[in-house]
Amino acid sequence: MFLRLFEMKRANPALAVALLATLALAAIGCGDAAEPGSVGDPLEVTFLANEGFLLHSGDSKVLIDGLFREGVDGYGKLTLEQRELIETAEAPFNTVDYVLATHLHDDHFNPLASCRYLNANPLAEIITTRQAAERIEKSCNDFGKLNTRIRVGLNEDASVGSTSLDSLVIESIRLHHGATSQVDNLGFRVTIGGRTIVHLGDTQVSPDEMRAAGMADKPVDIAFVPYWYMIDDDWLPAVTEVINPRLIVVMHLPPEGSRHLTTYGGWEPLVGTIKHRFKNAVVFSQPFETQIF
Numbered sequence: 001m002f003l004r005l006f007e008m009k010r011a012n013p014a015l016a017v018a019l020l021a022t023l024a025l026a027a028i029g030c031g032d033a034a035e036p037g038s039v040g041d042p043l044e045v046t047f048l049a050n051e052g053f054l055l056h057s058g059d060s061k062v063l064i065d066g067l068f069r070e071g072v073d074g075y076g077k078l079t080l081e082q083r084e085l086i087e088t089a090e091a092p093f094n095t096v097d098y099v100l101a102t103h104l105h106d107d108h109f110n111p112l113a114s115c116r117y118l119n120a121n122p123l124a125e126i127i128t129t130r131q132a133a134e135r136i137e138k139s140c141n142d143f144g145k146l147n148t149r150i151r152v153g154l155n156e157d158a159s160v161g162s163t164s165l166d167s168l169v170i171e172s173i174r175l176h177h178g179a180t181s182q183v184d185n186l187g188f189r190v191t192i193g194g195r196t197i198v199h200l201g202d203t204q205v206s207p208d209e210m211r212a213a214g215m216a217d218k219p220v221d222i223a224f225v226p227y228w229y230m231i232d233d234d235w236l237p238a239v240t241e242v243i244n245p246r247l248i249v250v251m252h253l254p255p256e257g258s259r260h261l262t263t264y265g266g267w268e269p270l271v272g273t274i275k276h277r278f279k280n281a282v283v284f285s286q287p288f289e290t291q292i293f
Contacts, residue, residue: 040167040194043293045222046092047284049076050107051201051251053224054092057193060168061096063124064188064199064224065108067117072107074255078287087113089120096121097165100153101128102201103177103185104135111139118146125149127163127170129184153186160214168192173213175203189218195293198243199224202252207238220245222293226252230274230281231260247293248281250274 041058048054052066066086071077078086086093099117101109114126114136126136130152137143137150153161153172161172169191177185181204190197198220205213215238223245229235230250239248253267254260264270271283282291 043193043195043197043222044290045249045293046288046290047286048082048086049078049287051102051199051224051226052078052108053199053249053251054096055190055192055197056092057195060165060192061092062098062100062168062170062190062192063093063096064100065102065201067099067101067110067113068106068108069110069113070106072105074258075107075252076287077107082287083113087116087120089117089124093117094121096124097168098163098170099124099126100170100186100188100190100199101126101132102188102199103129103183104132105183105202108201109135111135115140115142115146118149125151125163127151127153127161127172127188129153129186131184153188167194173215175200175205175210175213175215177202178204187213187215189215189220195221197222197224198245200226200229202226204228204235205238206235207242210238210242216242216244222247222249224249224251226250227254227270227274228252228260230278231264231270246280248278250281250283253283 044056046054048066050065050071053064054066055062055064069083103109109132118124118126126149133150133152140146151163154174155161158174163170171189173187173189175185175187177183185201185203187201187203188199196218198215220243223239223243225239225248227250229239261267261270264273275281275283
């Protein structure tokens with residue numbers, strides 16, 4: 001259907017946009033979550049690898065966890081050619097407003113890739129943890145001319161930080177990477193195209209901690225959630241009761257040989273189990289796959 005719509009866009013742009021908007025409203029209208037904000041332009045979500053996504057609606061673009069290189073063995077990563085496309089800000093990455101990095105692990109972030117991208121796209125800003133920002137400072141030879149475009153997401157008191165550009169709003173929320181982990185992790189709440197999107201990074205917060213962090217404060221249209229929340233009965237209420245999104249994008253799928261894949265008998269049975277339990281779950285399978293919501 002999307003192919004036909006793109007063909008229609010060439011022949012009759014006005015009709016195609018109207019149909020896309022109708023489809024987006026229909027997709028987000030499914031489910032039992034609270035009413036979201038008013039919906040504007042269609043939202044394009046492009047999967048990169050692991051937890052990396054490009055969000056695009058109207059004139060707004062946000063790149064999340066997409067600037068990493070070799071990654072971590074077993075987890076999804078991009079080819080050198082694909083990484084080059086992003087780091088040199090080739091279309092569609094040439095007009096990104098904000099780059100968000102949830103934490104400094106190698107399958108989410110790379111300081112040199114970040115420096116290179118900021119030089120290629122002089123309008124973009126990076127929002128990340130203090131740990132990742134310090135890594136960029138140590139790695140970039142030209143940090144002095146980039147530092148005003150590198151932001152620490154949280155406020156000085158670790159409270160929720162917020163920045164905006166027209167109707168695009170980015171909120172940074174501390175969601176720990178594990179109760180004893182020394183790695184800082186940010187969750188992001190993004191208002192784009194009239195929708196509220198949350199991306200949890202690699203958090204392992206409990207439902208009570210999720211609520212205390214304010215993740216139940218606003219209705220959520222799409223939640224980007226690491227797979228472990230979808231199969232652990234103790235963590236599950238963090239998604240189904242606290243965030244309560246209309247759609248769930250499942251991310252950070254486990255590598256071959258991991259405990260969870262062995263338990264479920266492979267990648268396809270695991271994904272099948274998640275989709276059976278959650279009719280509103282979406283799983284991207286190929287780098288640069290795009291879906292419209």
